[in-house]
Structures are given as C-alpha cells and as structure tokens.
Amino acid sequence: MICDLCKDGEAVIQLTEIEGSGVRQLHLCEKCAAERGVETTLTAAKPQINNFLQTIHEQMPAAKGEPAQCSFCQATLADFRATGRLGCAHCYDTFESSLRDLLRRVHGNSRHIGRRYVAPLPTELPHVSSATELRDRLKRAIDAEQFELAADIRDKLRGIE
Amino acid sequence: MLDLSLLPDGGASWLDASGEHADIVISTRIRLARNLEGYAFTPRARDGERLRILTQVREAFASLRSIEDGVLVRVDELAPEDRLLLHERHLVSKELAGLNDQPVRTGAAVYLSRGVGIMVNEEDHLRLQALHSGFHVADAFGVIERLDAELGNKVPYAFHNEFGYLTACPTNVGTGLRASVLIHLPGLVLTKEIGKVLAGLQQVGLTYRGMYGEGSEVVGNFFQISNQTTLGRSEGELLDYLVRVVRHVIEREEEARRVLLRDAGYIIEDKLWRAFGTLRYARSLSFEEAMNYLSGVRLAVGLKLISGLSVYTLNKLLIFSQLAHLGHTEGRALTESEANVARARYVRDTLAAEAE
Numbered sequence: 001m002i003c004d005l006c007k008d009g010e011a012v013i014q015l016t017e018i019e020g021s022g023v024r025q026l027h028l029c030e031k032c033a034a035e036r037g038v039e040t041t042l043t044a045a046k047p048q049i050n051n052f053l054q055t056i057h058e059q060m061p062a063a064k065g066e067p068a069q070c071s072f073c074q075a076t077l078a079d080f081r082a083t084g085r086l087g088c089a090h091c092y093d094t095f096e097s098s099l100r101d102l103l104r105r106v107h108g109n110s111r112h113i114g115r116r117y118v119a120p121l122p123t124e125l126p127h128v129s130s131a132t133e134l135r136d137r138l139k140r141a142i143d144a145e146q147f148e149l150a151a152d153i154r155d156k157l158r159g160i161e
Numbered sequence: 162m163l164d165l166s167l168l169p170d171g172g173a174s175w176l177d178a179s180g181e182h183a184d185i186v187i188s189t190r191i192r193l194a195r196n197l198e199g200y201a202f203t204p205r206a207r208d209g210e211r212l213r214i215l216t217q218v219r220e221a222f223a224s225l226r227s228i229e230d231g232v233l234v235r236v237d238e239l240a241p242e243d244r245l246l247l248h249e250r251h252l253v254s255k256e257l258a259g260l261n262d263q264p265v266r267t268g269a270a271v272y273l274s275r276g277v278g279i280m281v282n283e284e285d286h287l288r289l290q291a292l293h294s295g296f297h298v299a300d301a302f303g304v305i306e307r308l309d310a311e312l313g314n315k316v317p318y319a320f321h322n323e324f325g326y327l328t329a330c331p332t333n334v335g336t337g338l339r340a341s342v343l344i345h346l347p348g349l350v351l352t353k354e355i356g357k358v359l360a361g362l363q364q365v366g367l368t369y370r371g372m373y374g375e376g377s378e379v380v381g382n383f384f385q386i387s388n389q390t391t392l393g394r395s396e397g398e399l400l401d402y403l404v405r406v407v408r409h410v411i412e413r414e415e416e417a418r419r420v421l422l423r424d425a426g427y428i429i430e431d432k433l434w435r436a437f438g439t440l441r442y443a444r445s446l447s448f449e450e451a452m453n454y455l456s457g458v459r460l461a462v463g464l465k466l467i468s469g470l471s472v473y474t475l476n477k478l479l480i481f482s483q484l485a486h487l488g489h490t491e492g493r494a495l496t497e498s499e500a501n502v503a504r505a506r507y508v509r510d511t512l513a514a515e516a517e
Contacts, residue, residue, distance in 0.1 A: 073201040085284070085329045087205040089196060089319035092327050092334075099331060103324065106332055108366075109393025112325025114336040119198070119317045133199055136210055140201070 003029035070094040072137065074144035131157060163243035165250075165489075168232055172252050174276050176480060178472035180295015184463045185411055187343040187383070187476060190251070191301045191400075192290040193309050194328045194337035196319040202329035203266065203282050211268030211282045218272075218281055221315035227307045228274045236269040242494050245485035247271070251292060257283045277304055279312075284329050285337075287312070294476075296411075298340060298404050302396070325392065335392030340400055342407050343372065347382040347460045348417030349410075351429075358413055359384075366390055367406055381452030381479075386410065418464060433461035441512050445498075446505040451482050474515050482507055 001011040009029025069076050075087025077095055086092065092099060103110040134157045141150035165171050175188045196202060197217065200210050222231060236244060236257055244258040244265065252273060257280050259265025272279040280288040289308055291301040319327040325335040333339070349355040359369055368389040371380065386407055388399050421429050436457030440446075446454075459475050461467040480486060487503040488495045495503060 073205055075205060083204065085204045086202060086331070088201040089198065089321070089327045092321050092324055099324075103331055103334065103392060107335065107390040107392035109390075111323055112321075112335045112392055114325060114338075114395040114399075117313060117318055117320040117326065119320065120314050132213065136201075136207060139207065 001027050003027065003032050005029075005032040066097060067094055069144075069146075071149070074140050074146055074149075163234070163239060163246060163489075165246070168273050172247075172250050172273060173477075173480070175251070175292040175294050176473065176476040177294050178476055180293060180297045182411055183295040184459070184472050185345055185414060186296040186407070187294075187345060187479075188251070189293045189295065189297045189301050189340070189342050190290060191298070191305050191338070191340045192288050193305055194285040194326065194333045194339075195287040195289065195309070195313070196327055196329070197286045198317040198319050200286065203284060203286055204329055206282075208267040211266060214286050215268045215270055215281055218279075218287065218312075218316060219270075221312060222272050222279070224315065225308070225311055227304075227311050228272070228277055231272050231274040233270055233272050236271055237265050237267055242485050242488055246489055249483040249485050250480060252278055253280060254283060254288070257288075276301075277308060279308075285333070296342060296407065298342070298400055302340070302400055306396075333391050336394075336396050336399065338391055338396050338399055339387055340403050341370075341385045341387035342403070343383060343385050344407065344410065344414075345381075345383055345456065345459055346410070346414050347456050348414045348421055350382045351421055352417040354413065354417055358410060362386060362406065362410075363389075365402075365406060367403065380449055381456040383452075383456070383479075418460070422464060429464075430466055433457045433464075433466055437461060437467060437512075440508050442509065443505045445501040446482075446508060447501055448483065448504070451504055451508060452479070455479060455482075470512070470515055474511060478508060478511060 003009045003011045004026045005028060009031055011027035012030050066077075070087055070091045071094070072090035073087035075091055077098065080086055080091070080095070086095075100110045134153055138150055138153045138157065141147075141153055165173075178184075180186065180189070197214060200206055200214055203211065206214070219233060222228070222233065225231070234247070236247070236253060236259075239247075241259075244253070245260065247253045248255060248258045248260060253271050255261050256263070257265075257269050257271065259269070266282055268282040270281040272281070276292055278290050278292070280290070289305055289312070291305040291308075293301040293304075321327050326337040328334045328337055346355060346358075349358055362369055366389050367386055370385045370387070372383045372385065386403070388403055391399070394402075436454040440451070440454045440458060443450075455475060455478055458467065458470070459472075462470050462472065462475065481490070482504045484495065484497075484500050487500050487507060490507070491503055
C-alpha cells in the first residue's frame with residue numbers, strides 16, 4: 001500500500017485520527033508518520049498492558065551505576081521483574097534510569113504532565129512515629145539478610161528510643 | 162452476613178439508569194491510584210504496616226467533607242461470600258476481595274458512600290473510585306477530584322517530580338487515573354463489526370476488558386473501555402480522549418442497530434423475543450445464559466421492540482442474578498445448580514412484576 005500523504009513511500013503505519021465526531025484512517029509511510037509526530041518505532045514496540053510482565057522480563061536490563069537494592073524496602077530489580085510491582089516509592093529513585101526507559105515503552109512518555117501534588121506540611125499531619133517506621137525497615141533488612149543495614153537502623157532506633 | 166442496607170445507597174445508585182445514553186452505557190467508573198509516603202507499597206508491606214495505613218487513613222476519612230455518611234467495611238474480616246457480594250456489586254476489585262490467586266490481605270478495607278468508594282490496601286494503598294450511572298465522565302471525575310484534593314491534604318501522597326503519582330505497578334504511574342465505561346454493544350457483535358472497533362481502540366491508546374475488569378471475559382456483549390496509558394497526558398486530556406472515542410463507538414453501535422433492523426428485521430425480532438420468552442419462563446438459567454438473554458432483551462428495549470420494561474430493571478437483573486447476590490437473597494450459600502434455579506426464579510418474578 002502507498003502512503004496517503006506523499007503517494008510515494010510504502011505505508012507502514014495505519015493512523016486513526018479523531019476530529020470532532022468524525023474519524024479518518026490514514027496509511028502513512030515511515031517518513032510522513034514521523035513528520036506528523038507518530039513515533040513509528042515506538043508504536044511498533046509498544047506493549048499491551050497484558051504483555052507488561054513479558055516486556056520487563058525481556059527488555060529491562062539494570063542500568064549502569066544503579067544500586068542493586070532499594071535502601072528503603074530492600075527490593076531488587078529481580079523482584080520487580082518477577083512480580084511486575086515495585087516495592088515502594090523509593091524504588092522509583094533507586095531504579096530511575098531503568099524505569100525511565102520502561103515507562104517510555106509502556107506509556108510513550110516518562111514525564112508526568114498532569115496535576116502536581118503539594119504535600120501538606122508535616123505540622124499539618126497527624127503524628128506518625130518514626131520509630132515505628134524504623135522498626136519496619138529493621139525487620140525488612142533482617143528478612144533480606146542485610147545485616148549491616150540492620151545494624152545501622154538499630155542504632156538509629158536506639159537513638160530515638 | 163453483610164448488611165448492604167447499611168450502605169448509604171445500598172451500594173447500587175450506579176444502576177439507576179439515569180445518565181446519558183443509559184441503554185447503551187451502563188456505568189462510568191473513574192479511579193485514582195494513590196500511595197502514602199513512608200510505607201512499602203501494599204504487596205511488599207507487612208501486615209503491621211498495612212494495619213497502620215488503615216488506622217492513618219481511617220482518621221482522615223472521618224473528617225472528610227466531600228464524603229458524607231461513609232461506611233468503612235473491613236474486607237479482611239468478611240466471609241468469602243460477602244467479599245464476592247461486594248465484588249459483584251462493583252464496589253471492590255477482585256484483588257481487594259481476595260478472589261484472585263492471593264488470599265485477602267490483612268488490612269484490606271473499603272470506605273463506601275453514595276457513588277464513591279476508597280479501597281484501602283489494594284495493590285496501591287488507596288484506590289479512590291467514583292461509579293456513576295450512564296455516560297457521565299465529567300461528573301464522576303468532579304467527585305473524585307474533590308475527594309482526592311481533600312484527602313491529599315490529610316495524608317501525604319507519594320509523588321515524584323518527573324513520574325507523578327507513584328504506584329506499585331508502573332502501568333498506573335503519573336496521573337494514576339483509569340476511566341472506564343461499561344458499554345453494551347450487541348449491534349456491533351451481531352453485524353460482526355466489533356473486531357474492527359476493538360482493534361481500533363487499541364490503536365488509539367485505549368483498551369477493553371470484560372465486565373469485571375482485568376482478566377475477565379466478555380459476556381453478554383458488555384465491554385469495559387478504558388484508557389491504557391496514565392503518564393505523559395493530563396487528566397483532562399485522557400478523559401476528553403476517552404469521551405470522544407466512546408461517543409464514536411456509541412454512534413457505530415446505533416448505526417449497526419439501524420442496519421440490523423433494516424436488513425434483518427424479522428430475524429432479529431424473532432431472536433430477541435425468544436430471549437425474552439426464555440427469561441420469562443425458564444426454570445433454570447446459568448449465569449452465561451442469563452447474561453446473553455438479558456443482552457438480547459436489552460437490545461430489544463433499545464430498539465423499542467419490547468416496551469414497558471425499564472433499563473433500571475435490566476441493570477438490576479444483571480447484578481442481582483449473580484451467585485453471591487442470589488445467595489444473599491436466599492440467606493445461605495448456594496451450589497451452582499441451586500443458583501441456576503434461584504436465578505431463573507428471580508428473573509421470572511422480576512419480569513412478571515414489571516409486566517403488571
């Protein structure tokens with residue numbers, strides 16, 4: 001099939017455009033598609049959510065220089081590959097560059113442009129004991145056999161208590 | 162046994178068939194995924210952490226102004242049939258109800274009010290959802306937006322400058338928004354146009370599922386259409402886009418129905434009246450059978466072939482003819498064959514009452 005726009009290149013992309021209530025279908029070559037802002041490689045590689053686990057299995061090597069483990073929840077990239085779920089909010093910082101690539105593949109973008117959140121000031125929040133939080137981290141560190149980290153946390157905990 | 166009458170609207174206001182295009186679009190659901198700072202995400206959290214999350218949000222819920230008369234249900238303390246009941250009524254997800262491969266989690270709860278709910282300790286700490294009758298995307302989002310703003314002032318959400326609202330699964334990160342429309346498309350199925358329409362959805366960044374969300378099968382020609390991406394577009398853009406595409410799908414469905422009547426009038430009419438006849442007189446009905454015949458009758462009502470039957474009644478039949486609902490009415494758990502008999506009786510009685 002020939003490209004609907006340049007009538008020259010071979011059409012490789014079928015683009016469905018919605019304008020008002022009308023819909024039109026365009027068959028585009030790679031060049032015309034790129035000019036209209038359709039990323040052809042991205043479209044081709046974009047996985048269905050159902051295939052998400054498979055995608056992270058096949059296409060998510062650890063980025064260079066990234067820590068092996070999240071310091072807050074002790075989750076590793078291997079844990080993520082196995083479950084498709086990150087361990088905690090800090091994992092997004094720990095595995096930032098690997099995740100950035102993955103998000104581009106899954107969402108076609110890695111930057112949030114929706115509503116921005118401003119957290120309430122700590123003084124506006126009900127008090128949550130940081131000792132409790134440290135005790136959770138201690139348990140997780142012991143479970144993960146991270147004894148050095150566990151000792152650090154234990155010292156901090158002693159300081160508070 | 163769980164007493165649903167304690168919920169502000171019995172948890173069923175979304176069935177009232179009041180919205181736009183109510184005969185084609187059953188309901189609109191919008192959910193936001195949110196997590197609290199300072200804890201591991203739910204799947205990795207310990208029982209103690211999840212219980213503390215529950216305590217923390219429970220205090221916050223009590224002072225919410227955007228939800229009135231909310232009721233907190235400890236899902237982890239319910240019997241399996243009651244958890245199924247909440248799921249059948251679309252008030253909790255399969256995962257929260259412990260109906261997937263995983264057992265119900267300690268600390269799993271849901272805070273319910275009229276048309277709004279907050280699941281606690283689902284895959285994310287909080288899943289805020291609004292469920293409205295018909296095609297009401299803007300209204301449903303308005304409700305959930307106010308609730309989100311208020312709650313985010315009472316508990317600190319995990320938010321990342323680049324990635325937005327952080328979620329356990331990266332497929333939800335960014336806005337954390339999933340908007341879905343439960344839509345009945347028998348015309349497109351009968352004219353065999355549905356394949357093209359569904360393939361088209363996936364090309365434009367939307368996805369479809371069965372009536373009960375992820376992993377559920379399509380029965381009775383009911384589809385859930387929702388956005389697939391959550392990152393890189395604003396909430397408004399995601400919703401506008403979904404609305405435009407769903408409008409287009411509704412037009413295609415209406416067109417398919419006109420074609421059916423024009424080209425195969427008496428065949429369709431016969432098929433739909435037979436469906437009605439079966440529902441009106443059968444003595445045993447499996448769930449799939451009931452859904453398929455109800456789909457036919459719903460189409461007949463939409464085409465004005467059958468009159469005197471309200472869309473509200475049809476919506477109620479969809480939900481109340483499910484296993485846990487039938488058991489709830491009978492006051493005991495039912496085996497499958499008992500449920501088939503109870504289902505046929507419930508459908509018969511409801512249709513007879515409507516005909517009077």
